[in-house]
Amino acid sequence: MKVLLITYYWPPAGGPGVQRWLKFVKYFSEFGIEPIVYIPKNPTYPLTDESLFKDIPKGVRIIEHPIFEPYRFAEVFSKNESKTISKGIIAKDNKQSLIQKLLLYIRGNFFIPDARKFWVGPSVKFLSKYIEDNNINTIITTGPPHSVHLIGKELKDKLDLSWIADFRDPWTTIGYHNKLKLTKRSIDKHKALEKHVLNTVDHITVTSYTTKEEFTEITNKPISVITNGYDTEKVSDIQLDTKFTVSHIGSLLSGRNPEKLWKVLYDLTEENTDFAKDFRLRLVGAVSEDVLSSIKEAGLSIFLENKGYVSHKEAIEIQRSSQVLLLVEINSEETKCIIPGKLFEYMISGRPILAVGPKGADISKLIKETNSGHFFEFQEYSEMKKVILECFRKFQEGNLITETKGIEKYSRRALTKEMSSLLKRFNK
Missing domain, CATH: 3.40.50.2000 (Glycogen Phosphorylase B;)
Incomplete structure (x- = not known):
């Protein structure tokens, strides 16, 4: 069964955002899933980790398409402030510099749902043809960034396919949202986009039980909790610290x-x-x-x-x-x-x-x-x-x-088996 995974984070991206779907892709073949991974060609990753390339199985098809990243322009104001915000490190209000306050206001109100929104249109145009040419019936989007889900929504509107939206974190209740200097109009727009995505998708996966409860208040679509997990890592014998x-x-x-x-x-x-x-x-x-x-x-x-x-x-x-x-x-x-x-x-x-x-x-x-x-x-x-x-x-x-x-039950292999079963149920 072929599935198209649409994700912003992929090696060499470092940090936790890349781990979840990298590990699913690592084990999918054991459960009859052939993943095709769609990623940005020229992303601005706040953290990189070259060691994660080893987890990408040989032969996995990876397709890329350029992305416009406004964070590069934000560096004109302050390279350090821009990198800090892109990592999610936001100081308390009374300790924010004027530049950081300005960047947060611009990020929160001019880039909805996030600064990767400019990847949506080009991706939909590119993937529409790719999906039809390659006979793909099922797509997966994973966010944050939640603009990735807008790619899924537009593809779902255009094509006859099954769509699963995976939320590694919630959308409008994510921890940093209240620090983005959002206007009421921006808050309402976020909520409208969230509601539209949650009510258009065929199935939703989340990483926590509380997020499932939260989304249940917004949609009647089926929701599955598939948590993150651990992988069996090969490391040499480790001695405990003496301190x-x-x-x-x-x-x-x-x-x-x-x-x-x-x-x-x-x-x-x-x-x-x-x-x-x-x-x-x-x-x-x-x-x-x-x-x-x-x-x-x-x-x-x-x-x-x-x-x-x-x-x-x-x-x-x-x-x-x-x-x-x-x-x-x-x-x-x-x-x-x-x-x-x-x-x-x-x-x-x-x-x-x-x-x-x-x-x-x-x-x-x-x-x-x-x-x-x-x-x-x-x-x-x-x-x-x-x-x-x-x-x-x-x-x-x-x-x-x-x-x-x-x-x-929290091993990456066991969780991939669970995700694979879900994908097969929703395959057209």
């Missing part, structure tokens, strides 16, 4: 700033000499200045190891060598639905997870279900301190481990 490393892998945006956790960690260094001697806070990936400032103000700078962005392979190695893995989600109602892909990689690493997020977050259910660690709300102090101290005690005794359960 008590608490590692966060991935972007730490301004909204992901667990100030209460920094307070807990600082108090432990003040109250426990052994903890102060062995503790290290390791951050891997893009980190906002707001977060770094909070860590400094909390008195943790001397314990901080800020590594910046690393390849996916190195990130996996760091996960498996760390004593404890830290997961932080933005503390808002809108982000309860976010289940980051790294959660599943954390699970398979065998290291205990300390997660901080909003009340009722989907990640709390998964962590409890799999016995993979502990979840805390942002303002918890006593319980957070108690658990971290217990982890440190086990570290000192040499038995800091976690015994996960039921995580096999």
